[in-house]
Amino acid sequence: MEIQRAFCRARQNPLHVLRVGICAAASDPAGFVTWTKKGLDACRHRWEAETYRSALQLLVDGGAQPEGLSDGLRLVDAAMLQLP
Numbered sequence: 001m002e003i004q005r006a007f008c009r010a011r012q013n014p015l016h017v018l019r020v021g022i023c024a025a026a027s028d029p030a031g032f033v034t035w036t037k038k039g040l041d042a043c044r045h046r047w048e049a050e051t052y053r054s055a056l057q058l059l060v061d062g063g064a065q066p067e068g069l070s071d072g073l074r075l076v077d078a079a080m081l082q083l084p
Contacts, residue, residue: 029068036072046083049076 036052043049053076059069 029066032066032068033071033075036075040075040079043079043083046080049080049083052076053080 039052040049053073056069056073056076059066060073
């Protein structure tokens with residue numbers, strides 16, 4: 001329920017949806033990919049996806065490799081190529 005409320009609040013802020021995705025990465029790999037897709041769908045500018053990519057890179061640099069992270073990174077990289 002809390003995640004649903006967070007998504008409702010985030011409709012005007014895709015970075016908030018993407019932040020929920022980062023939180024899901026630690027506990028729910030499928031949820032992480034789902035929230036990443038939702039957040040990227042809401043992005044209107046490349047910088048939004050780049051900001052999320054930077055946050056995910058911190059996980060990689062810190063040695064954390066939650067399941068689904070590589071899939072999420074591929075989604076973000078693809079979105080960055082498409083966004084203005």
